Amino acid sequence: MTVADALMLALGAIAVGSAVFVVTSAHLVRAGFYLVVSLGATAGLYLVLGAELVAWVQILVYVGAVVVLLLFAVMLTRAPIGPSPDLDRPALPAALVGGGVGLGLTVLLIDAFRWTEFELPPAGTGRRVGEQIFGAWVLPFEVLSILLLAALVGAIVLSRPDIGARPDPNAPADSDVPPPGPVDESDEVKARLERIAARQAAAQDRLRAQRAAENAGAPPTETAGVKTREDVLREQAHDVVFRAREAGPTLGGPPENPETSQEGRPRVIEGTSHENPARTLPTGNDRALPRGTDRALPRGNDRALPASADKGPALPKPPAQDDEET
Amino acid sequence: MHAVIPYVIAGLLFALGVYGVLRRRNAILVLMAVELMLNAVNLILVAADATIKSALAGVQPEAWAYPVPEPRAGAIFALFVIVLAAAEVGVGLAIILQYYRLRRDVVLDDVALHEHDHERVSG
Incomplete structure (x- = not known):
């Protein structure tokens, strides 16, 4: 049990504990902030494992962009501030499947890596990552850039209701607008x-x-x-x-x-x-x-x-x- | 350093993500659980990047397994998965917001998947 082991255990406990709150919290916004904690602890794990660039990209993209997007969606869908009572399904099937997956993966990974010890890798530099991305993995990199472009265009098309809009036959007619009140x-x-x-x-x-x-x-x-x-x-x-x-x-006052x-x-x-x-x-x-x-x-x-x-x-x-x- | 620690942490994170996807009814919370699962996969990749040489001690190396002299591609895959997750969240949130604009709700149990579900849901 070295210092790095203890550090990884602590960070892993933080990550798993806050992930438990992510999937069980009754507050939508709190779930988002617990997700921030979990992703940050995972970034710390990346740092301990010697992948600096992945850690900082994790903080930039996940904590900085993805969670902010999720919180924007929480805001735009008018989520309540307090706890939401109807947020969950019955817990038993999900707990069975999730527990089964967790138990299976844990047993498998413990069995595979039980006695494996490894040396802390040398501090990674951006040079190695850059050489690999633009050397051996340049084709997936380019494909990924095209995928990002497609996702961008797709999100815009989905967000704009005037692109590809068709009249909905089931939509209520305009005559369903309530008439003006009698006070008008x-x-x-x-x-x-x-x-x-x-x-x-x-x-x-x-x-x-x-x-x-x-x-x-x-x-x-x-x-x-x-x-x-x-x-x-x-x-x-x-x-x-x-x-x-x-x-x-004045309302209710004597007539003028x-x-x-x-x-x-x-x-x-x-x-x-x-x-x-x-x-x-x-x-x-x-x-x-x-x-x-x-x-x-x-x-x-x-x-x-x-x-x-x-x-x-x-x-x-x-x-x-x-x-x-x- | 024990290689089993990050792997077990990643397995637990993935199980929690599965539990969240199955448990939650709100679409945004389901997306958060999906993020947890993707994060667990990233952790597996980075841990394999650091430990796979030690784990494969004694295994005959294959020529096709080493496209570069220093086979440390796990971090690269993790970067790719992060980009994929960002794209997925962008499109997924666009879909969720469009659905909310139509139905004023993001509850996944009420999504009409077939044509004949429409009357039942809206009724």
Whole structure:
């Protein structure tokens, strides 16, 4: 019992033990990772047996490519994360056949190699392997390259459904698609969606009007003195986003006022009302772009559209009105 | 070094692969068990590469058995088997994924092998 023997025994125990978990684990992903351990231990056995190139190719191809492919397949077939209960057949026939094969092979190999001792081969180099592959075994090498090409083309053809596809007579027709649910046809849902669309359109119109007003050469005057223009704009955007959500219909809530929620008569949006025109300075609750003393300053509770037709005089910005009428 | 150790390990790995192929119902796990069997064959080849000279001590060498001056072809065969296994896994996974696309399942017991199995499986 030399050091190499002990090493081979340990690596073989790891390989066989993890292989047992590969074939018995109830988790698909764990089986894949146990396969990694088993193949890695086998690569260690190759190293002990003096086949370095085979060991590294084993790690590269098996652990690096084949197991990754298997795990990709596990992922693509939507395998569950937890244990799968219906993964196995009844164990008895498989155990009988597998045990028979294992017992037969073990007895045969022990009988054949029982007393054989061998010296550790000299460290192999890539030179010897290369000379053999491209000398004595060059024809199998070329045939193998053609086989790899064929496997590549075959995998692509299998993976693409549009190559060689024939209409399946047993396939269900398109009329088997379930009809849309009743909620899609409901008048209530339609009205609600229209209200939401109207509100969004109103908010967009208002923002566009403001931008047009700024582009028209009306720089905002700093009446407040404490808020910069960026702060005010940010607050306005905040209001547009969050007030619209607060003002939206809630499920199970009281019915909205139909006068303010219908199309064409949207809610009042702040920043567009002439109420309380005497106020010239924005207070803490005011979230609007201050535009001078002659213009109405918004109040937090006001929600109106600048483009509402029945509130034409309420529009503070003539260029904005032009923009929206077009 | 005892030559029997890698051979017995390879035999046990092959038996576990056979057990997995017969036991598992999931096609991907069957492919993993097939990988175990191919790996056992590789181990046999590499072990024979290292030990066959000692095992055949006293046997009259035949001229056809030595195509090269140094008959160490087991590692080359192992490389070939690794390439074959990679190609097999590629095509096998393509088949499995195509089958999953058709049936939303990879259970091997439900595969319809004949035409008259179709109604029974889909029903």
